Amino acid sequence: MHALWSRALTTLGEITLAAIVDRVLYVASERYPLLSPLSVDTSGVRLDDIRPSVDERPSRTLQDACRFVLIELLTVIGNVTAEILTPALHAKLSSVGSGQANQLADKVGA
Numbered sequence: 001m002h003a004l005w006s007r008a009l010t011t012l013g014e015i016t017l018a019a020i021v022d023r024v025l026y027v028a029s030e031r032y033p034l035l036s037p038l039s040v041d042t043s044g045v046r047l048d049d050i051r052p053s054v055d056e057r058p059s060r061t062l063q064d065a066c067r068f069v070l071i072e073l074l075t076v077i078g079n080v081t082a083e084i085l086t087p088a089l090h091a092k093l094s095s096v097g098s099g100q101a102n103q104l105a106d107k108v109g110a
Helices: 002-012 014-031 048-055 059-080 086-095 098-108
Strands: 039-041 044-046
Touching: 002 014, 002 044, 002 059, 002 086, 014 039, 014 044, 014 059, 059 086
Parallel strands: none
Antiparallel strands: 039 044
């Protein structure tokens, strides 16, 4: 999420990007209630309150929820920008190393 946020921020700005991510998280929380503690501020998605929810769920459920959020976010940003950002966002995601993914997993307790 941090990689996507930082890349999209340049084009969309804080307010627009926060509104998009907030909407994506709302939709995702309806499908995956464990995501309901997530919130958005001007620096990105706040993961602070999700740890108790994550500790209670199987890792497969968390993986499915994260996959849904990423796909939904890429779809919405693609629609809003007429796919102008899509290649850059995909490139940014591919550049995220496993070390960064492991750091995120440690943050949320996965």
